[in-house]
Amino acid sequence: MFGFSARVERLSPWRRTAWGGALAVLCLAGLGVAATAGGLWALLLLPSGFFFLVACWMVAPWFHGLPDVWRRRGSGLTLVLYAMSVAGFILTVWRTAQTDAGAAAVLLAFLWPLHALYVAFEPTDFAWDRLRARLGRAVHLRVVMLWAGLAGVVWLANWAVQHSDKYRVLVLGATLTLTLAGVAASLKVYARFRKLCTALNRQTQSLLRSLEELEDAADDDRTKHRQSARRAWDTLHELVVTKADTGFSIAGVFVLPPAAVEELEQVVMTAVEADRGDEAVHRFAAQRLRAIQEACRGRIDAMA
Template identity: 35%
Template sequence: MIVLGQTGWSILGLGLSVAGAIAASWLIRPWFEELPRKEQRRITAVPLIAYIAAGGLWVVCCLLLAPENRAHAGLLLFLVWGYHSLYGSGVEPSSSAYERLPGRLRRAAPLRVAVNWTGLAGVLLVLQSLREESNSPTVFLALMGTVTLACVGASIKVFIRVHRLSASLDQHAAKMILELRKLRELPDDKRREQKFAAEEAWDTLHRTLVNKIDTGLSVSGVFVLPSKTIRELHHQVHHAIRTAGTDDAAHRKVIARLRILRIACAGRTDTLA
């Protein structure tokens, strides 16, 4: 008989749990793939909803802790900002990327601003705790005011960024659609130059697609489209350019994808932002 200690049983239990989760996901995959796309989107959105709910609950608990220990509560609130900045985009569902784009554009700025203000609250609590124990409270008060004003400016910039990105995405998608239509309608002897124009339009659109919606950092922020989806669109666009629109199915598919990008940006474009 094999005798395991408490650590051994814990490791065994963890291994069995992981194996059970993998087996369960493998067994329910056929059922999941047979569901309508709308139901699939609902199920895959659960981690994002749980992440937002858990974050909100964490913030409430930290605020309840603040009267007893401001420094501790402040550090825990700042942890929310740090975690979201490093990993927050990881909970964004990558499936149904085009259908979920309007939601990402609508949600990215408010969520980023809420997280920034959560981090600010944490910093202010820590500074207030230090201010109470300091012989120069005025210095900490001025620092708190400076940090608050900086957060206000950063919050405004996040919303401006989303509007600018939406305007650019709409403009470049429209340009891509126009160039593909021109390429399809031109006679064979004039298509070579138009192909270069279409490729240039795609390069511009591609540079917009690889941006983050709510931040300029490559390691943090919500994607416009997942990398896999961008690669697929890249191959579809280049196939449409090479065939010069003669492949009707491919041409229609690319145009449909580009129109979805434009529809997602409707109401959020601001060329003067």
């Protein structure tokens, strides 16, 4: 993989873009076949999705050179692609169910772990404008995919005993148990999300207050207020690199993408080190911090 990366980076820009575009078209064709053909063709979903991400990486330098309006539209297409992939997967489940309900149930359950790939489709460009929608998508899709997985497991269990009444009571009990577990897990995801939004809002407000006090502080007190602002940033940094929808390290969506976190740290530290009266620097830092508060609006629960 590293050898492939080095070879791609040695290509001229137009060759890299051309090969990446051709690979993307091929992958989209594979996704279309997997969605419409059904059966074993559904196995094309994973490799097609993976190599499409490789194609996106190949055309990234060309893409980042486009005007902002086209970059915004283009980056949003990844969400459309994800929606099409899920829709195609569900269509495959429906087509498979006509001939093999057991295989269809397995495919439906597979949607849950497959959702771990979603983070690769979530746009990282224009992170501040998309922050509120980014957090909402992460949490709601996590719960929807959880229920898709549970529905697949319940469907598979009922299919396995459809010709035998011996285990129907056990399957009914397992269905009720899984349903209650799904409700509990869904409530836990949303409670965790509200708790995170509350902490984000609270710590962002604390950092804003620290920056305001620093701006108004006398020269002799500015060192102390700078230290206070740095400590407030340290706590906020822990929150913005937390995943909004899950506590697992291998899946989930960060509150802010890494590039936006680095930008925010630079903006805040510049405001902390700025001289008295540099209102433009403080105003820009406050603008970024209030964007976080706006994303948390309506999602705060002090009792969570």
